[in-house]
Amino acid sequence: MTATDAPAPVLTATGVTMRFGGLTAVHDVDLTVHHNEIVGLIGPNGAGKTTFFNCLTGLYTPTEGTVTYKSSALPPKPHLVTKAGIARTFQNIRLFANMTVLENVQVGRHTRTKEGLFSALLRGPAFRRAEKASEERAMELLAFTGLAPKRDHLARNLPYGEQRKLEIARALASDPGLLLLDEPTAGMNPQETRATEALVHAIRAQGTAVLVIEHDMRFIFTLCDRVAVLVQGEKLTEGTADTVQADERVIAAYLGTPFEGAPGEEEAAEVAAAEARTEETQEGDQR
Amino acid sequence: MNPHTTPAATKATETPAAQTAPLIPLPLTTARALTATGALLSAASTFLSWTWTTRFPGNLTVNGYPGGLQLLTLTGALLTLAYTLTTWNIPGLRWLNPAGSNNATALLATATLATTWYTLVTIAVQLGGLANLEPGGYTAALATLLTLLGTLALPLDRHTEDTDGTEDTQDATPGTGRPKATTRARALARTALRTIRPGHPHQQPPPPRPLPPWAEILIIAAAFGIALGIVTYGIGTAYGELFTGFLLLAGLGTAGLARAGLLGRLTALTAKHRTPTVTAAFIAAALFPLTQDTDQYTLIAVNILIFSTVALGLNVVVGLAGLLDLGYVAFLGVGAYTAALVSGTTASTLDIHFPFWAAVLTGAAASLVFGVVIGAPTLRLRGDYLAIVTLGFGEIFRITVGNLNGESGPSLTNGPNGIPNIPDLVLFGYSFGDTHHLGTIALNPFANYYLLMLLFTVIVVLVFSRAGNSRIGRAWIAIREDETAATAMGINGFRLKLLAFALGATLAGLAGTVQAHVAYTVVPEQYVFAGPVPPNSAFLLAAVILGGMGTISGPLLGAALLYLIPAKLQFLQDYQLLAFGAALILLMRFRPEGLIPNRRRQLEFHDTTTTGPGTLTHPEASTP
Numbered sequence: 001m002t003a004t005d006a007p008a009p010v011l012t013a014t015g016v017t018m019r020f021g022g023l024t025a026v027h028d029v030d031l032t033v034h035h036n037e038i039v040g041l042i043g044p045n046g047a048g049k050t051t052f053f054n055c056l057t058g059l060y061t062p063t064e065g066t067v068t069y070k071s072s073a074l075p076p077k078p079h080l081v082t083k084a085g086i087a088r089t090f091q092n093i094r095l096f097a098n099m100t101v102l103e104n105v106q107v108g109r110h111t112r113t114k115e116g117l118f119s120a121l122l123r124g125p126a127f128r129r130a131e132k133a134s135e136e137r138a139m140e141l142l143a144f145t146g147l148a149p150k151r152d153h154l155a156r157n158l159p160y161g162e163q164r165k166l167e168i169a170r171a172l173a174s175d176p177g178l179l180l181l182d183e184p185t186a187g188m189n190p191q192e193t194r195a196t197e198a199l200v201h202a203i204r205a206q207g208t209a210v211l212v213i214e215h216d217m218r219f220i221f222t223l224c225d226r227v228a229v230l231v232q233g234e235k236l237t238e239g240t241a242d243t244v245q246a247d248e249r250v251i252a253a254y255l256g257t258p259f260e261g262a263p264g265e266e267e268a269a270e271v272a273a274a275e276a277r278t279e280e281t282q283e284g285d286q287r
Numbered sequence: 288m289n290p291h292t293t294p295a296a297t298k299a300t301e302t303p304a305a306q307t308a309p310l311i312p313l314p315l316t317t318a319r320a321l322t323a324t325g326a327l328l329s330a331a332s333t334f335l336s337w338t339w340t341t342r343f344p345g346n347l348t349v350n351g352y353p354g355g356l357q358l359l360t361l362t363g364a365l366l367t368l369a370y371t372l373t374t375w376n377i378p379g380l381r382w383l384n385p386a387g388s389n390n391a392t393a394l395l396a397t398a399t400l401a402t403t404w405y406t407l408v409t410i411a412v413q414l415g416g417l418a419n420l421e422p423g424g425y426t427a428a429l430a431t432l433l434t435l436l437g438t439l440a441l442p443l444d445r446h447t448e449d450t451d452g453t454e455d456t457q458d459a460t461p462g463t464g465r466p467k468a469t470t471r472a473r474a475l476a477r478t479a480l481r482t483i484r485p486g487h488p489h490q491q492p493p494p495p496r497p498l499p500p501w502a503e504i505l506i507i508a509a510a511f512g513i514a515l516g517i518v519t520y521g522i523g524t525a526y527g528e529l530f531t532g533f534l535l536l537a538g539l540g541t542a543g544l545a546r547a548g549l550l551g552r553l554t555a556l557t558a559k560h561r562t563p564t565v566t567a568a569f570i571a572a573a574l575f576p577l578t579q580d581t582d583q584y585t586l587i588a589v590n591i592l593i594f595s596t597v598a599l600g601l602n603v604v605v606g607l608a609g610l611l612d613l614g615y616v617a618f619l620g621v622g623a624y625t626a627a628l629v630s631g632t633t634a635s636t637l638d639i640h641f642p643f644w645a646a647v648l649t650g651a652a653a654s655l656v657f658g659v660v661i662g663a664p665t666l667r668l669r670g671d672y673l674a675i676v677t678l679g680f681g682e683i684f685r686i687t688v689g690n691l692n693g694e695s696g697p698s699l700t701n702g703p704n705g706i707p708n709i710p711d712l713v714l715f716g717y718s719f720g721d722t723h724h725l726g727t728i729a730l731n732p733f734a735n736y737y738l739l740m741l742l743f744t745v746i747v748v749l750v751f752s753r754a755g756n757s758r759i760g761r762a763w764i765a766i767r768e769d770e771t772a773a774t775a776m777g778i779n780g781f782r783l784k785l786l787a788f789a790l791g792a793t794l795a796g797l798a799g800t801v802q803a804h805v806a807y808t809v810v811p812e813q814y815v816f817a818g819p820v821p822p823n824s825a826f827l828l829a830a831v832i833l834g835g836m837g838t839i840s841g842p843l844l845g846a847a848l849l850y851l852i853p854a855k856l857q858f859l860q861d862y863q864l865l866a867f868g869a870a871l872i873l874l875m876r877f878r879p880e881g882l883i884p885n886r887r888r889q890l891e892f893h894d895t896t897t898t899g900p901g902t903l904t905h906p907e908a909s910t911p
């Protein structure tokens with residue numbers, strides 16, 4: 001997929017900076033997402049990934065920088081951003097807990113339907129048709145994410161993995177051109193992660209570009225066409241999975257640079273042993 | 288913890304242990320016989336005299352037929368008897384107790400006991416001593432106690448989420464291995480609480496026998512007929528003691544019927560036949576004035592209707608959109624003042640007389656404008672701030688109309704004196720101030736207003752249910768659940784909150800226009816934040832919360848109770864707000880979802896299907 005295929009990139013963020021008082025959480029970040037692309041955003045904890053997402057979706061107004069969606073500048077209002085065509089999920093699940101699964105997705109359709117209060121009060125044929133269409137579309141999405149049998153369950157009664165899926169279904173309900181996923185597999189077991197991978201592929205196949213934050217490197221590197229690395233608010237590097245994986249600075253950013261005077265042999269051995277152990281348990285999990 | 292917040296995942300692991308050992312060890316047949324005998328004796332005792340003097344209201348001195356509070360005991364005893372028989376598999380009675388729960392019997396026995404003992408204790412206290420009780424009274428006391436003990440010897444099902452047994456053995460007296468007496472008492476109390484606590488029976492009642500639709504509609508009609516009878520009885524109770532007895536019996540009795548699964552069946556039926564249900568409810572309510580000879584209780588009923596209609600309007604704001612509005616009564620005031628000003632009363636500073644429909648539209652429009660003016664700046668605030676600001680605006684309204692008297696402000700509202708002498712309504716030549724005769728039926732002035740107000744209530748019910756069940760309503764609920772997520776779903780939070788606020792204001796304004804004519808006078812002091820006379824902001828909010836937020840019948844029931852209790856229990860007058868506060872605390876502790884839980888919460892109870900990791904299906908679209 002090259003930029004020449006699609007006329008304008010889906011998303012262009014230029015020089016996005018976000019300051020909270022003295023803290024610069026995001027500093028001068030540029031990022032482009034092209035049509036039909038899956039882009040990964042990685043970085044250690046507190047790097048500013050979620051803050052960057054919030055700047056893109058209007059939850060925060062960036063201190064500096066601009067965000068454009070399909071070559072029109074985005075206003076810093078979340079509902080207008082969604083209306084324009086960017087939908088998102090949240091790192092800490094934010095479903096409408098006391099609404100049913102179906103209703104959650106129907107809320108996601110809000111920007112693509114327009115029945116107002118009066119038509120609701122009068123209940124004319126147009127209203128009924130719109131309600132039916134909204135329900136049908138929501139059911140399609142529930143079938144797409146595999147949640148159709150749970151339509152009448154309360155969102156908060158779903159298991160964790162299904163709650164994350166429901167968030168994705170709800171975001172997809174606004175027919176977005178770009179989907180932002182904030183750690184979609186956090187807390188999932190390997191099977192569920194695999195299912196989410198398949199889901200993201202299917203979403204892209206439907207023509208929606210995806211920008212995804214994730215700590216699971218396997219997930220990122222198998223899924224993404226391009227990966228950007230954020231460290232301490234700044235974009236360190238960007239490129240294909242292989243380039244990023246090979247980059248010394250990325251490894252350093254994740255593992256930390258060696259102390260001055262290098263660690264003693266004992267510590268080094270300890271670290272190696274610990275790593276080996278986690279590796280083992282992960283392998284075990286996946287079987 | 289509250290059982291209603293148990294997630295489905297943990298619920299699925301619970302064994303639906305049906306019935307546990309009885310609290311009192313007795314053979315089953317003995318227990319049943321004991322219950323039945325007790326209930327029969329209780330019923331019989333109501334035919335004896337309970338006291339020697341007619342100084343206690345209701346005349347309980349007669350041997351031969353029951354009177355006053357004895358009638359309540361009789362009703363309770365007969366119901367208990369019927370429910371005892373249902374568990375004996377007597378054909379024709381089974382429908383009373385679809386869940387086959389002994390808890391229903393226990394609750395009814397408790398209801399009977401509570402009413403009876405309340406009566407006897409009140410007699411003793413009012414007349415000065417137990418000596419005032421006749422043998423019939425003692426018989427009643429013993430018989431009801433016997434019944435309750437009998438039911439406690441039946442196998443009862445309880446909430447099982449608490450760790451039974453483990454706690455009992457934890458603090459056993461060292462050395463003996465036997466639980467300490469206090470621990471045992473506490474365990475017993477806990478078990479008792481769990482037994483009566485309203486909730487879902489562990490056994491799902493079997494699905495009802497299919498009935499032809501006309502039969503189902505007939506059942507709905509009959510249910511509303513009974514409900515009309517009960518409500519009419521409650522409103523018509525002539526003295527406070529009778530009302531308290533009624534509340535005890537009706538409250539605990541309803542809990543019993545709910546435990547039996549009977550109310551659940553009824554709810555399912557009403558959900559299936561929406562239109563017949565609304566029609567039946569409307570007809571039952573419209574029949575109320577016909578059951579009254581005087582307008583004493585009709586006036587109460589009109590006021591209940593006004594109060595509940597406004598409470599339902601507030602439920603749009605609080606229950607659906609989740610906006611805590613502490614100054615809601617001001618919108619009722621705006622509607623009432625507007626209607627009063629254009630009513631043509633000589634006391635009005637405006638020399639105009641609108642026809643009623645125009646007055647209604649003006650009142651609603653004025654309320655709407657007021658709502659938008661207040662809402663626009665305040666709705667940008669969240670949570671507590673909004674509550675404080677609306678509280679302030681409510682008071683500003685009252686103080687302002689108290690000062691628009693030509694001295695401290697422009698002359699509009701006559702200040703604290705208000706606008707008196709509001710004329711009776713005349714609609715299409717039908718004068719509301721006169722008594723009209725339809726054949727043998729007389730409709731007195733308050734009955735006329737009652738029927739008019741009922742029409743408004745129906746409008747508000749329709750508005751609430753239609754708005755709530757639509758794209759807009761879902762957006763409101765989403766905002767209530769999580770405003771940030773809602774805006775991220777494309778919902779313009781501010782606009783939708785303003786819409787809810789404005790709709791709520793308009794509905795209150797509508798009710799206000801009728802209120803002005805019913806009360807004949809509007810004064811600023813009717814529209815306080817908290818006061819002894821019900822439609823005030825605090826009571827409105829309490830009606831919504833007590834009844835059940837986000838429901839239709841909840842606020843109606845809550846308002847009826849909150850109006851009737853202070854009206855009937857004169858002795859509470861001085862302690863009313865204290866009792867009110869205490870009641871609210873208890874409610875929040877034991878039943879935070881209100882008397883009528885929201886459908887959304889009830890849904891949890893039906894979430895019985897469980898999901899293991901195996902059912903996590905691959906998305907269908909990913910395997911093309």
Ligand SMILES: Nc1ncnc2c1ncn2[C@@H]1O[C@H](COP(=O)(O)OP(=O)(O)OP(=O)(O)O)[C@@H](O)[C@H]1O
Pocket residue numbers: 020023025043044045046047048049050051052091
């Ligand atoms: N509203 C806020 N006010 C002040 N500081 C904030 C705010 N939001 C985020 N921060 C700070 O900005 C930094 C970046 O946080 P952010 O949540 O974006 O990190 P992240 O990359 O998403 O990390 P994680 O992987 O743990 O989710 C952190 O130091 C955080 O404390």
Ligand SMILES: [Mg+2]
Pocket residue numbers: 049050051091
């Ligand atoms: Mg984050």
